[in-house]
Amino acid sequence: MPEKPVRKSDLTRTRVMDGAARVLRQRGYAGTRLSEIAELAGLLPANIYYYFDSKDDLIEQVMEVGVNRGFEAVRQRVEALGPDAVPLARLRAAIAAHLEMNLAQDDYASATIRCLSQVPDDMRERQLENERSFGRYWRQIIIDCQADGSCRADLHPSAVRMLLIGMLNWAVEWYKPGELAPTDVADTAVSLFLDGFSLKA
Amino acid sequence: MPEKPVRKSDLTRTRVMDGAARVLRQRGYAGTRLSEIAELAGLLPANIYYYFDSKDDLIEQVMEVGVNRGFEAVRQRVEALGPDAVPLARLRAAIAAHLEMNLAQDDYASATIRCLSQVPDDMRERQLENERSFGRYWRQIIIDCQADGSCRADLHPSAVRMLLIGMLNWAVEWYKPGELAPTDVADTAVSLFLDGFSLKA
C-alpha cells in the first residue's frame, strides 16, 4: 500500500459534500442553496467552486455516493450470511439493512432517494443508470425466493419490488427517533412484508 | 337550492389551481414557478395575484383540496360496502381506493403527498392538522381488523399504518401508465399486504 496522505483539500471537499447531503435531504433539489451548504461546511459560497465545477456537479457527486452507500449497506449484510444462505434469509437481511440505513438518517442515502425525482432529466438518467445494478440485485433476490418455492410466484416480481422498496423508502418521511427504534421498525417491516397483516386461521 | 351561477372568475381561478396542482406534482414545492402555472392556465403570472394573495397561498389551497380528495375517495369506497361490512373488507377497499387515486395521477392528491415534506414548517403544520382525521380513519380500520381477530395483533398499529401508507404513496414516484394497470397494482398491493410474500407451507 502506497502512502495516502490526508490533504486539507480533501477534508474540506468532504465537508462540502457532507453539508450538501444534509441540505439536499431536508430541502430537496430545488430548495438547496449553496449559501446553506457553505455555512454548514464553514466556508463561503464562492469557495465551493474551487472544489466543484457547478452546483449540479456537486449534487450529482453526492447522489452517486448515496447510491453506493445504500447498495453497500444492503450487500454487506446479505453477503455476511455466507454463500449458502437461502434466498428468503437474504431477502430478510436486505430489507432490514435498507430500512435501518434510511432510518439511521444517513444524509447521502436519504438525500439520493428524495431528490431522484426532482433533478433535471439528464442527471436523473445517469443516476438511474447507477442504480440499475442495485435494482438488479433486489430483483434477483426476489426471483430466487419465488424460484425455490419459498415465496409466492403469482405476483409480478417488479411490482413486488417497487411496493417493497416504497414501503422502506417512505419511512424516511415519517420516522422520528423516539418510541420505536430503527430495528423495531425493520422487524415489523420484515414480518409484515413476508407474512402479511391478515391472520390465516 | 339557490341559483349558483358559474362566474368566469371562478372558472379562471380553477384553471390556475389545476395548473398549480400539475406543476407541484412534477416539480415539487421549491421547483414550482408561477410562470409555468400561468402558462398552463393561459394567463400571465401577474394575473395570479388577482385570485390569490401569494404563491404560498395558492399552494396551500391546492394541498387542502388534495387532502380532501384523497380522503373522500377512500371514504366513499369504504362506505359503499355498507354498514355491515367486516373490517377486513373495509381495509381492502381503502387500500385499493387510495392507490388507484394516486396512480390515476390525480394532480391534487399526488401533489399534496409529494410536497408535504417540502413546504415551510408552518404550512406543513396546518396541513398535518387537516390530514389528522384522515389518519384516524385509517387507524380505526386497522384497529378494528386487529380487534375482531381477522388481522395480527402482535404488530404496532401505527407502524403498520405508516408502512402501508408508505407502500401506497411511494407508488406515485415510480408508476408509469403502460404494462400494469392501476387496478393490477392495487390488487397486488392488497394481496401482498394482507397475505404476505412468503409461502406458508
Next chain:
DNA sequence: GTCTATAGGTCGATAGAC
C-alpha cells in the same frame, strides 16, 4: 485555498393603465 466584489439572471410581487 480563501477572500471581496460583482456580474448576470430569475423569480415573486406590486403599481397602474385599460
Next chain:
DNA sequence: GTCTATCGACCTATAGAC
C-alpha cells in the same frame, strides 16, 4: 379582469486580490 412595466430580493457563477 387582464395587460405592461418594473422593483427588489436572491442566487449561481466568475474575476481577481491576497
